Every structure is written in C-alpha cells, then in structure tokens.
Amino acid sequence: MSEKAFLHLKxxxxxxxxxxALDGVDLGIHKGEFFTIVGxxxxxxxxxxxxxxGMDDVTTGEIHLNGKRIDQTPANLRPTCMVFQSLAxxxxxxxxxxxxxxxxxxxxxPAARRTRALELLDLLRLPQEYYDKRISQCSGGEKQRVALAxxxxxxxxxxxxxxxxxxxxxxxxxxxxxxxxxxxxRTGKTFVYITHSLEEAMVMSDRIAIMKDxxxxxxxxxxxxxxxxxxxxxxxxxxxxxxxPISADAKGTLLSDFLLVKNCLEVNVVPPNAQGLLMVRxxxxxxxxxxxxxxxxxxxxxHGEYALGSRIQYEIETTAGIITVEKLREDRLNASNGDxxxxxxxxxxxxxxxxxx
Amino acid sequence: xxxxxxxxxxxYFYGVVIIFLLYLPLVSVGFASISKARYLSxxxxxxxxxxxxxxxxxxxxxxxxxxxLWVAILVTIVSIVIGFFGALAxxxxxxxxxxxxxxxxxxxxxxxxxxxxxxLLMWFNSVGVIPSWKTxxxxxxxxxxxxxxxxxxxxAYSFDPALEEAAxxxxxxxxxxxxxxxxxxxxxxxxxxxxxxxxxxxxxxPLSLFTTGADSTLPEWLYAKMVSGYSPLVPTLGVMSVVGSxxxxxxxxxxxxxIRVNRESRTTQKQKIL
Amino acid sequence: MNALDRKLGFLSSLPLTILxxxxxxxPMAVVALFSVMPAKVFSLANxxxxxSYSVFLSQGYYKSLLWSLGMALASxxxxxxxxxxxxxxxxxxxxxxxxxxxxxxxMSLFVSExxxxxxxxxxxxxxxxxxxxxxxxxxxxxxxxxxxxxxxxFGLVYVYLPFMLFPLAQGIAMVPDDTRQAAYDLGATRxxxxxxxxxxxAAPGIVVGSLLSFVLAAGALAExxxxxxxxxxxxADDIETAFTFGQNWPLGSxxxxxxxxxxxxxxxxxxxxxxxxxxxxxxx
Numbered sequence: 037m038s039e040k041a042f043l044h045l046k047x048x049x050x051x052x053x054x055x056x057a058l059d060g061v062d063l064g065i066h067k068g069e070f071f072t073i074v075g076x077x078x079x080x081x082x083x084x085x086x087x088x089x090g091m092d093d094v095t096t097g098e099i100h101l102n103g104k105r106i107d108q109t110p111a112n113l114r115p116t117c118m119v120f121q122s123l124a125x126x127x128x129x130x131x132x133x134x135x136x137x138x139x140x141x142x143x144x145x146p147a148a149r150r151t152r153a154l155e156l157l158d159l160l161r162l163p164q165e166y167y168d169k170r171i172s173q174c175s176g177g178e179k180q181r182v183a184l185a186x187x188x189x190x191x192x193x194x195x196x197x198x199x200x201x202x203x204x205x206x207x208x209x210x211x212x213x214x215x216x217x218x219x220x221x222r223t224g225k226t227f228v229y230i231t232h233s234l235e236e237a238m239v240m241s242d243r244i245a246i247m248k249d250x251x252x253x254x255x256x257x258x259x260x261x262x263x264x265x266x267x268x269x270x271x272x273x274x275x276x277x278x279x280x281p282i283s284a285d286a287k288g289t290l291l292s293d294f295l296l297v298k299n300c301l302e303v304n305v306v307p308p309n310a311q312g313l314l315m316v317r318x319x320x321x322x323x324x325x326x327x328x329x330x331x332x333x334x335x336x337x338x339h340g341e342y343a344l345g346s347r348i349q350y351e352i353e354t355t356a357g358i359i360t361v362e363k364l365r366e367d368r369l370n371a372s373n374g375d376x377x378x379x380x381x382x383x384x385x386x387x388x389x390x391x392x393x
Numbered sequence: 394x395x396x397x398x399x400x401x402x403x404x405y406f407y408g409v410v411i412i413f414l415l416y417l418p419l420v421s422v423g424f425a426s427i428s429k430a431r432y433l434s435x436x437x438x439x440x441x442x443x444x445x446x447x448x449x450x451x452x453x454x455x456x457x458x459x460x461x462l463w464v465a466i467l468v469t470i471v472s473i474v475i476g477f478f479g480a481l482a483x484x485x486x487x488x489x490x491x492x493x494x495x496x497x498x499x500x501x502x503x504x505x506x507x508x509x510x511x512x513l514l515m516w517f518n519s520v521g522v523i524p525s526w527k528t529x530x531x532x533x534x535x536x537x538x539x540x541x542x543x544x545x546x547x548x549a550y551s552f553d554p555a556l557e558e559a560a561x562x563x564x565x566x567x568x569x570x571x572x573x574x575x576x577x578x579x580x581x582x583x584x585x586x587x588x589x590x591x592x593x594x595x596x597x598x599p600l601s602l603f604t605t606g607a608d609s610t611l612p613e614w615l616y617a618k619m620v621s622g623y624s625p626l627v628p629t630l631g632v633m634s635v636v637g638s639x640x641x642x643x644x645x646x647x648x649x650x651x652i653r654v655n656r657e658s659r660t661t662q663k664q665k666i667l
Numbered sequence: 668m669n670a671l672d673r674k675l676g677f678l679s680s681l682p683l684t685i686l687x688x689x690x691x692x693x694p695m696a697v698v699a700l701f702s703v704m705p706a707k708v709f710s711l712a713n714x715x716x717x718x719s720y721s722v723f724l725s726q727g728y729y730k731s732l733l734w735s736l737g738m739a740l741a742s743x744x745x746x747x748x749x750x751x752x753x754x755x756x757x758x759x760x761x762x763x764x765x766x767x768x769x770x771x772x773x774m775s776l777f778v779s780e781x782x783x784x785x786x787x788x789x790x791x792x793x794x795x796x797x798x799x800x801x802x803x804x805x806x807x808x809x810x811x812x813x814x815x816x817x818x819x820x821f822g823l824v825y826v827y828l829p830f831m832l833f834p835l836a837q838g839i840a841m842v843p844d845d846t847r848q849a850a851y852d853l854g855a856t857r858x859x860x861x862x863x864x865x866x867x868x869a870a871p872g873i874v875v876g877s878l879l880s881f882v883l884a885a886g887a888l889a890e891x892x893x894x895x896x897x898x899x900x901x902x903a904d905d906i907e908t909a910f911t912f913g914q915n916w917p918l919g920s921x922x923x924x925x926x927x928x929x930x931x932x933x934x935x936x937x938x939x940x941x942x943x944x945x946x947x948x949x950x951x
Contacts, residue, residue: 124849138853404756418786421796435799478679488676503934505886516694596779612779631782
C-alpha cells in the first residue's frame with residue numbers, strides 16, 4: 037500500500053452492534069483516478085462510502101485525504117461530495133438553485149453563482165433554459181446531470197457516487213456511463229464509484245476493488261480482475277467462468293479428475309505441490325474438431341444453446357458439471373441438444389487460483 | 394448526518410418530560426380524589442376512599458353515567474358506519490367531487506365546538522326539536538363522524554385497489570366485494586375509529602353543553618361543579634371517567650394483540666403441517 | 668377515474684354529506700340568518716337589520732376577539748418551538764419510543780379537557796400539588812401563577828399540543844433523509860439544513876399543525892374560564908354569554924359569524940395549500 041495515496045484508508049472497521057459491516061479495510065486511491073468499488077448487496081460497499089463521506093463514524097481505523105486525517109471531520113467540513121443513489125435533489129428548488137446550493141452556502145455573489153451554474157449546465161450538456169426548470173419537470177437522465185452539476189459546483193477533491201445509475205433503464209445507463217467517463221477525463225477529478233454491476237465498473241474504471249463480507253478481496257485494473265482473479269468469489273462475480281479443481285505433484289505434473297491434459301510435463305500452469313482451481317472464461321473454450329488438439333480437453337453433450345445478442349452461449353454437460361462456452365454469432369455451431377462434443381482450451385488462456393476450492 | 398448520542402439522550406429526555414407534564418394534572422386529580430378533607434389542600438394529611446363510595450351510591454352519578462354511555466355508544470355505532478363509507482369516498486374511489494368532499498369534512502373538525510353547539514341549539518329550536526341527549530348524539534356526530542372518516546381513510550390509503558379489481562374479475566358484485574374484501578381489510582381502521590369515537594364522545598363537553606337540554610353528561614356536570622366551586626366529587630368522578638377510558642383502551646389493545654398472536658400461531662401451525 | 672369508481676364514490680360519500688348538510692351547513696345558515704335579525708328576537712320572522720354587527724364594534728367585543736386571536740397566535744408560536752424537537756425525534760430518531768409517545772399523547776386526548784385543566788388548577792393553586800409541597804418543605808409559599816393571561820396561554824399550549832405535534836411529526840417524516848444528508852455533504856451547517864431544507868420540505872405539516880392549533884385555540888373557552896379565572900374574556904366566552912345570560916341570539920349569531928369568517932377563511936386557505944392525499948400517506 038503506497039503511503040502516497042491521495043485517499044488512504046487504514047484498517048477501517050465498522051460495527052453496528054454485534055454486526056461487523058466492515059472488517060479491516062485497507063485501500064489507497066490515487067489522485068485523478070476513476071476508482072470503482074464493486075460488490076454484491078450486503079458486502080459493505082455502501083457502508084464504506086458513507087464512512088468516506090462522513091455520514092457515519094468509523095468504529096476503528098483512519099481515513100487520510102491528501103495527507104490529512106479526515107475521519108473525525110464532520111461531513112459538511114470534508115472536501116468530498118457524494119452523488120446519491122436517490123440523487124437527493126431538493127424538490128423545493130429549481131435546477132439552478134440546486135446547482136447553486138453549495139455556492140450559496142459559501143456566500144458567493146448571486147452573479148458569480150449564476151455564471152458558475154450556467155457553466156456547469158454547459159459542461160453537462162444541459163440547455164441553459166433548464167436553469168429555471170423545476171426538478172419535477174426533469175427526466176431521469178436530466179436529474180442525473182443536475183445532481184452531477186450540483187456536486188461539481190461544490191468543487192470537491194473527491195467525488196463519490198453511490199450507484200446513481202441503478203434506477204435508470206438500460207440504454208440511458210449505457211449512455212450515462214460513457215458520459216461519466218468522459219466527464220472524468222475532462223474535469224480531472226478523483227471519482228470513487230460504487231456499484232453492484234460489474235459491467236458499469238468495467239466500462240468506466242481505471243481500477244476496481246472487489247468487496248465481499250466487509251473485506252476487500254482484490255484491487256486491480258479491470259483486465260487483471262477479469263483475467264486473473266485471486267479467488268473463486270472474484271472469478272464468479274466478474275462474469276461467466278469455468279472452474280476445475282486441479283493440483284500438481286512435487287515434479288509439477290498436473291493432476292486433474294476431469295480434464296484430459298495433452299502433455300502433462302510441458303504444461304506448467306500450476307506450481308509444484310500446489311492445488312487450487314483452474315479458471316477459463318467461456319470465450320476461450322473451443323469446440324474441438326477432428327485433427328485439432330488443445331492443452332486441456334473434455335467431452336460431453338450439448339445441454340442448451342442461448343442467444344446473447346452478438347454471441348451464442350452453449351452449456352455442455354460433462355463429468356465436471358456444466359461447462360459454458362461462448363462463440364461469436366458468426367461461428368455458430370451446427371448442432372442440436374444431446375449431440376456429443378469435445379471442448380478444449382490452451383493453457384495460455386487459463387488462470388490458476390491457488391488454494392481455492 | 395448521524396444524530397450524536399448526546400442529542401439522542403436530550404431528545405429522549407425531552408420526550409419523557411413532555412409526557413410527564415401531559416399527565417401531571419391527572420396525578421393531582423388522582424391525589425385529590427383520595428383526600429379525606431372536604432376542602433382540598435396539599436400535602437394531603439389523611440387519605441380515604443369515602444368519596445368513591447359516595448359517588449357509587451349517588452343516583453345523580455348513575456344517571457350521568459347512563460346518559461354519557463348511551464350517547465357514546467350511539468355515536469360510536471353511527472360513526473363506524475359513516476366512517477366506513479366516508480373513507481371509501483375520501484381515499485379509495487376517484488370521483489368528481491372528491492377534493493371538495495375532503496375539504497367539507499375537515500371543516501367541522503376545525504370548527505370551534507362552542508359555536509357549533511350554539512348553532513345546533515338554534516337550529517333545533519328553529520325546526521322545533523326539543524334538545525335532549527338524543528340531539529347531543531347528533532351534535533357529537535357532526536364533529537366525530539369526520540374524525541372517524543379520517544382514521545379509516547388512513548387505512549384505506551394503504552389498501553391496494555387491485556385487490557377489489559381482482560375480486561370483481563372473478564365475478565364478485567359490489568356488495569360481495571365490500572363484504573368479503575373491503576370490510577375485512579379496513580377492519581383495523583374501523584376498530585380504532587370506533588374506539589376514538591367512543592372516547593371522544595365520552596369526554597366531550599363543549600358540544601354537549603348546549604345540546605343536551607334537560608339531560609346532562611358527565612363532563613357537563615363536572616364543568617358546572619368546577620366553575621361554581623369545589624366539590625370533592627369532581628376529582629373522584631374525574632378519576633372514574635379517566636380510569637374507565639383507559640380500561641377501554643387497554644381492553645382494545647389486548648384484544649388486538651390477542652388476535653395478532655392467534656393469527657401468527659395459526660400460520661406457524663400451518664407451516665408445521667406443510 | 669372509471670364510471671364505476673365515480674358512482675361508488677358518490678354513493679359512499681352520501682351518509683356523511685347528508686349528516687353534514689343537515690347538522691352542520693343548515694345550522695350555519697340559521698346562524699347567518701339570525702345574525703341579521705334585530706336584537707333579542709327568537710324567531711327568524713323579522714325584518715333584517717345589521718344592528719348586531721354594529722354592537723360588535725360599539726361595545727368593545729372586538730377587544731375580546733383580539734385577545735383570543737393574540738393568545739391563539741402566542742400559543743401557536745410556542746407550540747411550534749416546543750413540538751419541533753419532539754416531532755423531529757418521533758420522525759427520525761426514536762424508533763419504537765415513537766409509538767410510546769404516540770399512545771401516551773393520544774390517550775391524554777381522551778380525557779375530557781375540563782378534567783385536565785381542573786388538574787392544573789389543583790397542581791398550581793395556592794395549597795396545590797406544587798405550592799403545598801413546596802411550603803411543607805421550605806416553610807415559604809409563593810403566589811399561584813393561576814388567573815392571568817400567561818396561564819391561559821399555557822393552558823392553550825397544553826390542551827392543543829397533540830394537534831401541533833402529530834402533523835409536525837408527519838411533515839418532518841416527509842423530508843427525505845437523503846436530501847438532508849446531501850445538503851450537509853455539500854457543506855451546510857445544521858442551521859442551514861434546518862432553514863433551507865427541513866423547514867421548507869416539512870412545510871405541509873407545519874401549515875396543518877399551526878392552522879389546527881391556532882383555529883382551535885382561537886375558539887377555546889375552557890382555558891380562560893377554568894385557569895384564567897376570567898382575567899381576560901375569550902371571544903367564545905362572549906358568544907356564549909350573548910346566547911345564555913344575554914338571551915340575545917342575534918348578537919351571539921353575529922359574533923359567531925365574525926369568528927366563523929376568520930377561522931373558516933384561514934382553514935380554507937390552509938387546506939387549499941396542502942395536498943391531503945400526500946399527508947395522509949397515499950401509496951399510489
């Protein structure tokens with residue numbers, strides 16, 4: 037953990053009575069980064085962000101921002117700001133008044149406030165006429181932008197996002213994800229985003245932290261989290277995955293109950309004397325035609341075929357359970373349920389998760 | 394913005410103080426009712442329950458209680474019926490004059506009761522009705538039936554109209570729906586409306602004052618004695634009236650609790666069988 | 668709004684509407700008619716004049732009206748300050764304790780106002796619960812605070828507390844927690860949150876609560892009679908006297924109409940500003 041991190045969390049513990057919501061969280065977030073915390077509901081990510089913003093107090097642990105300790109500072113004095121899941125726009129104020137609210141609190145002149153608010157409307161691609169609109173007259177996406185503008189008006193050192201896109205429909209969410217990423221690039225601010233959606237995290241983030249049961253499981257860039265998860269939980273949380281129990285003896289010879297390994301001696305994905313899970317994502321699994329061979333092979337029957345838009349997913353019933361295979365639509369297999377097939381994949385597409393079960 | 398522990402403690406304490414002050418006068422009345430002396434003065438030197446004995450034997454008291462009870466019972470029954478239909482019109486059905494209706498029924502609640510009582514007195518006089526405890530029932534209803542309607546409405550608001558639509562879809566007629574779906578669902582609201590109606594009628598004074606004619610209810614009698622000078626029977630009857638009310642509330646709370654326990658035990662039994 | 672709903676809505680409103688037509692609106696009409704009758708008549712078969720209204724001005728009845736309105740205003744302001752913290756606690760802090768407070772306050776409502784006010788007399792009078800015990804302890808008594816304007820306002824505050832407390836708590840409960848926290852997060856102090864977020868958003872509850880307590884206090888009678896010892900005459904008292912001792916129905920009616928106009932105007936104004944469906948918890 038780098039001591040130079042812009043936002044630095046040291047061993048954060050949060051307890052509600054007997055329930056431990058956060059169990060020793062350490063995290064360093066760099067300046068200007070788009071950092072996403074992902075986890076299923078109940079993993080503690082919402083609690084964590086509430087602590088960071090100052091809406092709850094830490095039980096033990098420290099939060100440092102830019103070298104200064106802030107965990108005892110009340111929320112209104114922290115240079116951080118959050119975009120709420122509900123957006124929390126003030127229904128009794130106009131769009132302009134909402135955006136100007138933090139400026140008004142700082143006693144800026146009405147003219148300066150108005151100028152800044154109009155700039156922010158521009159930045160978020162909202163027409164200037166929206167200044168006088170009522171919040172109830174705005175659509176979901178527009179409200180989203182107003183909430184962002186209000187947070188940016190505060191000019192925080194870090195902007196927190198508590199799943200602000202979760203209530204929107206799919207298409208609008210996709211648009212706003214890209215806009216948010218674009219806004220991040222243009223403003224150069226540090227964004228910390230929490231979500232339960234892996235897709236959102238992958239599209240927008242520089243780095244991702246995965247949370248489970250109040251602990252951070254893994255922190256890495258998106259590709260690494262996807263391709264090299266540290267645990268079964270991360271692997272499965274980050275999308276469809278095939279996992280096979282595997283081990284190696286003292287000489288590094290692979291031992292597997294289910295996989296047919298082509299050349300046990302040449303494939304060294306598992307260190308000697310280690311055991312764990314071998315992971316392969318469905319898009320790397322191939323159907324084996326006559327005459328082809330892969331490092332790992334497995335035979336079974338087609339159990340189901342599902343169209344996923346641009347891709348086709350197959351479920352193959354094997355001795356190791358159901359294996360998922362994905363192909364591009366153009367590579368669709370000419371087969372039907374119950375047909376016997378052999379599938380295979382190469383070792384360079386796999387990732388070994390040590391000690392996982 | 395977490396509420397700090399000290400704020401919470403202060404707020405709790407404040408709540409307890411308010412409740413204490415709310416009931417402090419009743420404590421005084423309670424002590425006064427068991428003071429032996431004819432002229433009350435604190436601290437009380439000798440206690441006795443003789444005033445209760447006198448109250449129980451007095452024929453005036455039993456007359457007062459009978460009148461109050463009859464008025465309250467009639468008001469309760471009529472309020473429940475009116476409140477049931479009124480709440481449906483207030484909260485459930487979307488009809489043309491709904492907002493007007495909502496405002497109309499708020500007016501009597503806002504209205505100064507003394508003036509309402511006097512107005513009713515003139516009205517009864519103009520149409521040639523001689524005031525008695527029966528006219529007091531009407532007077533009470535003007536104020537209590539709208540309150541009962543509001544109480545049932547709170548329940549009616551949380552009621553999903555789809556339930557009625559589903560029943561209609563399965564072929565039930567309007568009356569069947571009212572009886573089989575609406576009535577059972579609104580029942581908790583009707584019970585609390587009935588309780589409110591009874592207790593508000595039981596304790597009401599300003600409406601009774603001008604509309605009971607030659608009859609008299611308990612609060613009227615108490616008021617007459619209060620302004621004309623101290624009588625040891627005033628605190629005694631006051632306590633009896635309050636204790637009566639609270640016993641009724643206790644009864645109602647126990648009853649609703651029993652129903653809930655009964656229902657829960659039945660569902661757990663079913664789960665066991667399944 | 669379908670046809671069936673319209674029909675059923677109309678039909679089910681009938682019992683209450685008929686009750687109110689016969690025993691509320693009709694009596695009001697009678698009061699209005701009597702108010703323009705000559706003094707001291709007991710039938711409506713007289714030529715109308717407006718003499719009773721001029722008596723209102725000439726004989727100083729407006730003074731008691733001003734007293735009543737002033738005391739109602741004072742008690743409403745005090746109630747607002749007194750109830751806000753408790754209502755806030757009930758809406759946002761107390762949890763289960765809210766139910767305890769609600770039951771305790773509602774139960775006190777069922778005790779006749781007379782008995783409760785009489786209880787205050789016993790508590791505060793010379794030789795009462797407080798002074799009597801104080802003197803027994805210290806040997807020195809003190810003057811009773813009874814029989815003055817202050818104690819009347821106290822009585823109004825005491826009696827009408829529930830009518831402020833519950834609407835206020837409902838109003839505060841309607842302020843979303845997120846908006847309070849968002850304002851705080853954007854740098855607002857507690858005072859700024861209170862003035863710029865909580866009070867504007869709880870306004871419906873504040874309006875209803877203030878209106879209820881003001882209107883009820885303005886028409887109150889028992890507080891000034893029982894606690895105030897007639898230190899000032901309440902307007903409702905004047906009305907009652909005109910009817911009973913004065914045997915002057917037209918004067919009583921005229922005074923009633925003046926009160927109805929003020930209170931009714933306020934009530935209608937307030938009710939028209941507020942979305943009843945939202946306050947009472949519509950879930951649609």
